Amino acid sequence: MKTIKSVKIRFFISCLLACLPFLNLHAGEDLDSFNELQELSELVFSQSNNNKALAIQVGSNNQSNILQDGQGNVLLNVQKGWENQLTAAQYGFENQAYLMQVGSENLISLIQNGYNNSASIQQAGWNNQAGLSQIGNDNHAYVNQIGQNNSAIIEQNGSGLNSVVTQYGDSQTAVVKQFN
Numbered sequence: 001m002k003t004i005k006s007v008k009i010r011f012f013i014s015c016l017l018a019c020l021p022f023l024n025l026h027a028g029e030d031l032d033s034f035n036e037l038q039e040l041s042e043l044v045f046s047q048s049n050n051n052k053a054l055a056i057q058v059g060s061n062n063q064s065n066i067l068q069d070g071q072g073n074v075l076l077n078v079q080k081g082w083e084n085q086l087t088a089a090q091y092g093f094e095n096q097a098y099l100m101q102v103g104s105e106n107l108i109s110l111i112q113n114g115y116n117n118s119a120s121i122q123q124a125g126w127n128n129q130a131g132l133s134q135i136g137n138d139n140h141a142y143v144n145q146i147g148q149n150n151s152a153i154i155e156q157n158g159s160g161l162n163s164v165v166t167q168y169g170d171s172q173t174a175v176v177k178q179f180n
Contacts, residue, residue: 041079051090053077059084070095073112081106092117092137103128114139114159125150136161147172 041057047068055064055077064086073090075097084101088110095112115137126148136159149171158180
């Protein structure tokens with residue numbers, strides 16, 4: 001598992017370095033009008049207790065809402081394109097989320113409770129949707145979607161559960177539910 005995590009970290013660091021020259025960040029400055037807000041990407045952070053989050057958005061009208069409660073949670077979000085959305089929450093301890101969206105109108109919603117859960121979600125294309133909910137401990141999920149109009153829903157409530165969803169193409173749907 002350490003090898004997979006180091007590969008993911010290297011991958012996201014390279015994405016970050018590639019995006020740095022093009023950053024267009026907005027973190028709640030005073031705006032003159034509602035129209036001005038519509039042209040900007042929006043980042044909203046709320047976290048406590050040694051949680052770490054980094055969100056990079058390149059393009060316009062991208063939104064990231066990140067709430068991390070608990071302790072030692074890590075979230076990395078990279079969005080490039082237009083009108084991509086992330087809604088995230090990590091309530092437990094030492095959960096990790098690595099999220100990337102490239103394209104337009106993609107959506108990720110993430111909740112991880114418990115301890116030591118990890119999720120990696122990558123979407124490239126248009127109008128892809130991924131949901132995820134891991135409630136227990138030591139759950140691991142990986143979603144990779146390339147194309148348009150793809151949908152993946154993963155829900156793992158117990159502990160020690162693993163799931164992988166890979167979809168290449170258009171208009172595909174995957175649902176994984178595991179309870180123990």
